[in-house]
Amino acid sequence: MAEQYQIWAREIGKKDKTVDLAAEVSKAARAGNDFLCQQAMNLFITAYGAEAGNLALKILPFGGLYLAGGIAPKILPLLQQGNFIKAFCSKGRMRPLLEKVPMCVILNPKVGLIGAALQGVKESIRTVS
16 A cells, blocks of 8 residues: 555655555545545555455355454445445456355454464364363
8 A cells, every 4th residue: 555655646746755654544544634545545445355356256255254354444444435345246247146245344353363272272172182
């Protein structure tokens, strides 16, 4: 995101550096106070949705596709604006299939640690048995 912002800033001749990091681009886009940040986030969200759609076509997650990690919860309001789902479902004749896939954003930032701990417990039970 930050790279795309910098490219567009150079293209329009914007000299002053208002944003350096992807987190700041995201923050400014959510606040709606920087046009380039909004455009960069729009591009990111569209690409994110399109790639999530590609993954869904590969694995057919009819029980749901879960977005985890640090980015999705932070940009949830932007994801809910529609461009993500539009890009997710824009797969031609596969659209009806993808429209049936439930989409969830995991909000717990420790989900990876919880999963690792659960797996560790399962492994230790197998070893003892």
